[in-house]
Amino acid sequence: MTEPSPRIRRSFFDRPTLEVACDLLGKRLVKLEQAGRLSGIINEVEAYIGAEDLACHARFGKTNRNRVMWGPPGFAYIYFTYGMHWLLNFVTERDHFAAAVLLRSLVAEEGVETMLQRRKGRHKNLTNGPAKVCQAFGLTGKDNALDLCSPRSTLFVENGIKVGPETIKATPRIGIDSVPEPWKSIPWRFTCQV
DNA sequence: AGCACGATGCTCT
DNA sequence: GAGCATCGTGCTT
Secondary structure, X not given: OOOOOOEOOHHHHOOOHHHHHHHHOOOEEEEEEOOXXXXXXXXXXXXXXXXXXXXXXXXXXXXXXXXHHHOOOOEEEEEEEOOOEEEEEEEXXXXXXXXXXXXXXXXXXOOHHHHHHHOOOOHHHOOOOHHHHHHHXXXXXXXXXXXXXXXXOOEEEEOOOOOOHHHOEEEOOXXXXXXOOOOOOOOOEEEOOO
């Protein structure tokens, strides 16, 4: 067996959210299950930064739903939306500052069989959307507030592939059409080639 | 390829 | 009561 790659440490997430977002591209999300490892290379993320950002859940202040975002960095903020979907975020920046990076897409590597079962055989669009990633990885509200940086954690981020900075594109965030400017158009969505 | 729509239930003013 | 950090289907170009 090969040595497990080390988990990304808390200091990585304890930085400006835009830096964390870009640096997450090319990293590998890993979940350890009884049946084995699930993993994929991150290729699309979005940044949500503080109460001033009117697209961010923190715009209403600290609530029961968003409380994890206000906590220390390196935790999973997983919330429910549209009556049926779960979305995974990585909490960033210092304790008491609400910011996070939404995981929007990854390229599945390990555990594809398990993901296919959960995605009902939809191999064509297996994990190319925030709710699809959670479905494939079996992430729900029970995983909210998981510590991604604990050595015991079954959900964490590893080093993955090198992403050429010149292939990273910044565009406006998705699904926030009713949010006022400048937040609606600010280019805080980051994508890259596998 | 792109748009419209319905599903479905939690969250917050 | 309104809106939602989405997805899959079905219909139109």
